Amino acid sequence: MDTIKTEVCNIIEGAIHAAVAAGELAISEVPTIPFSPTKTPEHGDIATPVALGLAKQARMAPRSIAEIIVKHIDSDTHAIIHQIDIAGPGFINIQLSDNWLYETLQTIAAAQKDYGTCDKGAGKRVQIEFVSANPTGPLNIVSGRAAAVGDTLVNLLNAIGYEAIREFYVNDAGGQVQRLGESIDVRYRQALGEEALEIPEGGYQGEYIREFAETLVETAGDKYLELKTDERIARFRDKGIAHILGQQKASLERFGVNFDVWSSEKAIRESGKPEKIIQLFQEQGYLYEAEGATWFRMTDFGDDKDCVVIRQDGEYTYFVPDAAYHRDKFDRGFTTVIDLLGPDHQGHISRLKNFVKALGLPDDWLEISIIQQVNLVDAAGKREDMSKRSGHFLTLDNLIDELAETVGEQFAVDVARYFFLMRANSSHLDFNIELAITHASENPVFYIQYAHARCCSIFEQGSEQGITSKPVEEVSLKHLTELMEHELIRKLAEFPSIVRLSAETREAHRVPHYLHELSGIFHPYYNQHRVLDPADMEKTHARLILIQSVQTVLKNGLTLLGISAPAAM
RNA sequence: GCGCCUAUAGCUCAAUUGGAUAGAGCAACGGACUUCUAAUCCGUAGGUUGCAGGUUCGACUCCUGCUAGGCGUGCCA
Structure with missing residues (x-):
């Protein structure tokens, strides 16, 4: 089709030039020939509204422009053109010769599984980072959507010749996983009979934490109580991360998503790269001290507020390892990096882009797409909030399990993937689990x-x-x-x-x-x-x-x- | 307050990025299995594209102003 289009382009451009040369068309510049969709067979195989676009420049009615252009196309000399019509306000509809149809079938037969691919992106390496859920709980259906979309985008980019890879950034450092360790600690001690304990502010309430703590008791009894509280929480944090990450990997594999690279925030933090980033920002005068913290001059980049990069307690905010991580991506030689984020990271976009700019990386190197939210709705259509911390959410595994009961395991994955893939990234989708299951066979x-x-x-x-x-x-x-x-x-x-x-x-x-x-x-x-x-x-x-x-x-x-x-x- | 996303048939969503008569699937109604699979097909019905302006040959699409929902917005990630 593409070669046909360029051929038709050439023919039409030739006709326009001829018309201009003949003094019938007064235009200074020949535009690139646009094509419009041919919804019905009456529109032919290929249609162009080029005459409509030229109307102003040529100071003529679009229909008569179309007539002039068509007059200068000698259909006898162009074997691919069977017939040309002018329709509506001035569309030029071209019906191709049947040979074209037969060639299409020959092309498909020759290419087989490669039909649809091309080498447009040859030599370009792309990394797509997606899901990147905190290792603090099972993957929910929001991650499922991101997983389906990211996985498919990598396939698509590879199909058009790019060398694209899937990457998952594990947030295994920082406050979130600390809360995880604390939450496990509470459940652990409760399992051993301690009462009057509560999950701390910002901790994780989910049942899976309790279950994990109970397995700790089963395998090690009260052994961990010998450790000092800080040490015990740190131990639980690491065990919890390993456990949950393993579950996330298993869920993704079940869903047919296999990441090429798993990057660790902890490893980035320990690599010394964040320090280099801070040093670089320091040298370039992007940093200043205030209120006991270190700030980045985000306002220099057009943002309305500066932001903290080193907290009062001396810890980096997540921006620093994140900037270091993106620097690392660049150093690994990707031509383009695409981050698929959730809508709750909206505020992150401009900042991350500014950090990347501050690092001296090309403007268009980092692309960020938001995969919009998935809301759980009940039968009445009312939204139910999902939150990992509160423990109220629908996991990807639950979804597949439920679907599998009606349509079987393989089709359950197919149904779920299709459900997420059929929507545009920007659509906020409401997910009614009851409906999704009862209608599974109608997917x-x-x-x-x-x-x-x-x-x-x-x-x-x-x-x-x-x-x-x-x-x-x-x-x-x-x-x-x-x-x-x-x-x-x-x-x-x-x-x-x-x-x-x-x-x-x-x-x-x-x-x-x-x-x-x-x-x-x-x-x-x-x-x-x-x-x-x-x-x-x-x-x-x-x-x-x-x-x-x-x-x-x-x-x-x-x-x-x-x-x-x-x-x- | 400011920024981003969204609003299209009863419901869930499309619309080739400004093109021709805004399309599918569910749901509703009527029909088709002695045929290569009826998880299918044929037909009917369903619309002031949230509201009001503007830009032009032409607007669901772009601009401005409203309305509604969601998300974000200096030390969570």
């Missing part, structure tokens, strides 16, 4: 998977009848004459640009929507037209090529999403 992912299974089934059925598909070179594709067949091929041809657009805009949801649309053309076709027809083997073979192409694209698309493409359902 649109099945519509797509079923289309794939049907394709497989045709080949299955074919081989039972002794019909095996021929290589595309030996098949006369001219037999694909149905309108729906052409429509299907046009859709298949869109796939590579969907992949590219999705990757470049970091919006994974286009892929699920595309696959759903493709399936939405396939199913009616399947219902109305028989593929296997022993009475007409020429047509049968042509249709098998088409079915194979549909199968390939569905499979490739689902693979990008980390969703299974079953051969039977």
Whole structure:
């Protein structure tokens, strides 16, 4: 499709130049040729509103501009163009010759699992950091959303030639994990019979803390009471981090997400890099002392407030290791780094970007996307707050467990992934667990998977009848004459640009929507037209090529999403 | 107060980044299994795109001002 577009671009540009040369069009500059979507077959295969855009400059009605442009296109000399029409206010609709459709099928047959990929990002290394949940509790569905999106974005970037990796930043240092240690300590001592203890302010109330503390008692009894309180809490903190991190990893693996790199905040803090950052900021005059703390001149970077980098108690605020961590990412040689953050990190964006700027790194090197929140809602549609500290939340594992009861383990992962992936990153989504479970079997992912299974089934059925598909070179594709067949091929041809657009805009949801649309053309076709027809083997073979192409694209698309493409359902 | 996100069919969401008649899925109603899988298909119904202006050939999309919800906003991450 892309090569076709550039070819058509050239033809139209040529026509505009010719029109200008002939004195029929008074414009000073030929714009880049835009393309608009062709929603109905009447719009042809490719459409451009270029004449509409030229109206002002040329001081002419868009429709007559379109007429002039079309007049200068000699369709006889351009084999790919079958017919050109002018429609509506001045759209130029181009119908391509059928050859183009056949070439699309040949391309897919040749590329197979590589159809949809390109080498646009060749030589560029990208890191996507996502999830990065505190190791203070199980992953909730918000992390699940981030995991699905981040994982798919990495797939998409790799598909268009980038060398992209998944990275998880473990916040295993600082106040949050300290609270974790304290919370475990309270539960531990309670398990040993101490009363009148309470989870400290900002501590973790979740049941999983109690359970973990009880396993500590089971394995070691009251041994830890021999330690001094500080030491015991530190020990519990480290044990708790290891335990919870292990659970998080297991949940992610179950969800089909495998991180390439796990980075530790603690390791960053102990590497001496934060000190270097402070030193650098100091030298550049970005720091000053006030109220017993050290401040960074964020206002120099346009922010309305300065911010503390070293607290009164001498500890770094999280900005410092975070800045050091991003410096470290840069040193590791990534061309681009993408952070997927939750909406609660909104205030973090401009600061982090400013720190990166203060470190002298390129402006566009760090990209930050917010994956919006997932709200739990009850049957009445009322929001329920989720909070790790209060212990009230829906875990990713719970979600998959519940879904698995209705649709089985593999499909549970598919359903959950699809559910998160089909939404734009910016959409705030309300999640009703009851509804999600009762409607699990109605998840649109099945519509797509079923289309794939049907394709497989045709080949299955074919081989039972002794019909095996021929290589595309030996098949006369001219037999694909149905309108729906052409429509299907046009859709298949869109796939590579969907992949590219999705990757470049970091919006994974286009892929699920595309696959759903493709399936939405396939199913009616399947219902109305028989593929296997022993009475007409020429047509049968042509249709098998088409079915194979549909199968390939569905499979490739689902693979990008980390969703299974079953051969039977 | 300020900053960011969101508001589209009864519900959940799209709309190729300014293009043609705003589309899907659920839910509702009516139909189709002796056929390569009915997890499917065909049909009906559903809209002042939160409100008010503006920009232009053209606005769900961009600008301004409102309204509502969410998130953030100098020592949690």
